Amino acid sequence: MADAGAPAGRLATNSGPGRLLIAVYILFAIAATSRAGLQIATRFDEAPVAYLLSALAALVYIVAALGLARAGHAGRRVALACCSVELAGVLGVGVLSLVDPGLFPDETVWSGFGNGYGYVPLVLPVLGLLWLWRTRHALR
Amino acid sequence: MTSAASTGSPVDGILSTATIVLSLVLALWSLVAAVRHRPPDRSQFVGLAVLECALLVLAVVALVGLGRGERPGEPGAFFGYLVTLVCLPPLAWVLARMEPTRWGSAIVCAVCLVTPVVVVRLQQTWAVVGG
Numbered sequence: 001m002a003d004a005g006a007p008a009g010r011l012a013t014n015s016g017p018g019r020l021l022i023a024v025y026i027l028f029a030i031a032a033t034s035r036a037g038l039q040i041a042t043r044f045d046e047a048p049v050a051y052l053l054s055a056l057a058a059l060v061y062i063v064a065a066l067g068l069a070r071a072g073h074a075g076r077r078v079a080l081a082c083c084s085v086e087l088a089g090v091l092g093v094g095v096l097s098l099v100d101p102g103l104f105p106d107e108t109v110w111s112g113f114g115n116g117y118g119y120v121p122l123v124l125p126v127l128g129l130l131w132l133w134r135t136r137h138a139l140r
Numbered sequence: 141m142t143s144a145a146s147t148g149s150p151v152d153g154i155l156s157t158a159t160i161v162l163s164l165v166l167a168l169w170s171l172v173a174a175v176r177h178r179p180p181d182r183s184q185f186v187g188l189a190v191l192e193c194a195l196l197v198l199a200v201v202a203l204v205g206l207g208r209g210e211r212p213g214e215p216g217a218f219f220g221y222l223v224t225l226v227c228l229p230p231l232a233w234v235l236a237r238m239e240p241t242r243w244g245s246a247i248v249c250a251v252c253l254v255t256p257v258v259v260v261r262l263q264q265t266w267a268v269v270g271g
Contacts, residue, residue, distance in 0.1 A: 019239040023247045027254055034220040042216055
């Protein structure tokens with residue numbers, strides 16, 4: 001919140017549509033965290049790669065939500081990194097899970113381009129990046 | 141209730157159906173508000189409070205069922221969904237209070253669209269057969 005005092009008419013990443021984006025990120029952070037936590041705690045041996053990936057996705061969602069909520073220069077940079085990792089992750093894992101289904105024996109948030117979650121994991125980073133672009137002049 | 145294991149779910153019935161319907165109605169109502177550029181108003185906050193009460197009753201019913209010796213198919217996931225579920229309306233409440241614009245209504249709408257999904261997942265993790 002260091003430089004949250006953006007001038008009127010200029011949108012910070014944590015207001016307006018940004019707050020809705022943060023809300024959805026929080027929902028996905030909860031979903032991915034509880035899923036990964038449960039999978040790792042109860043049956044880690046079955047599919048370690050898939051479960052570690054779930055944990056990574058969970059971490060990215062949490063940090064992205066924090067980055068967007070903090071809004072300053074550092075927050076924007078953190079959010080930009082997270083959205084990029086997310087987009088790369090959902091596309092990469094989506095392609096890999098199609099090419100070699102054996103690689104991810106259990107579902108992750110990002111498998112099949114996020115089809116288990118209504119493709120929201122695919123749309124979310126794109127919206128995040130668009131929002132960061134829209135608000136690029138919010139801070140000087 | 142003690143007959144077939146698949147039909148004795150405490151989270152399957154009129155109460156959970158009511159929470160789903162209530163949540164969807166609130167989502168639609170909030171969507172209309174967002175489209176009309178209206179910030180979340182009293183009706184939406186009352187709706188969230190009623191939804192939260194219904195979800196808490198659902199949670200109590202589930203816990204009473206557990207107390208009587210009934211067991212969910214996937215206990216870990218079941219409790220995860222149960223805890224998440226009762227936290228959703230307060231989350232929408234807090235975020236909507238922070239955002240007194242149309243986007244606050246959009247937040248209420250988004251959370252109320254997620255709630256029915258969590259209720260259904262809750263039912264599935266109770267009724268799951270095998271692993």
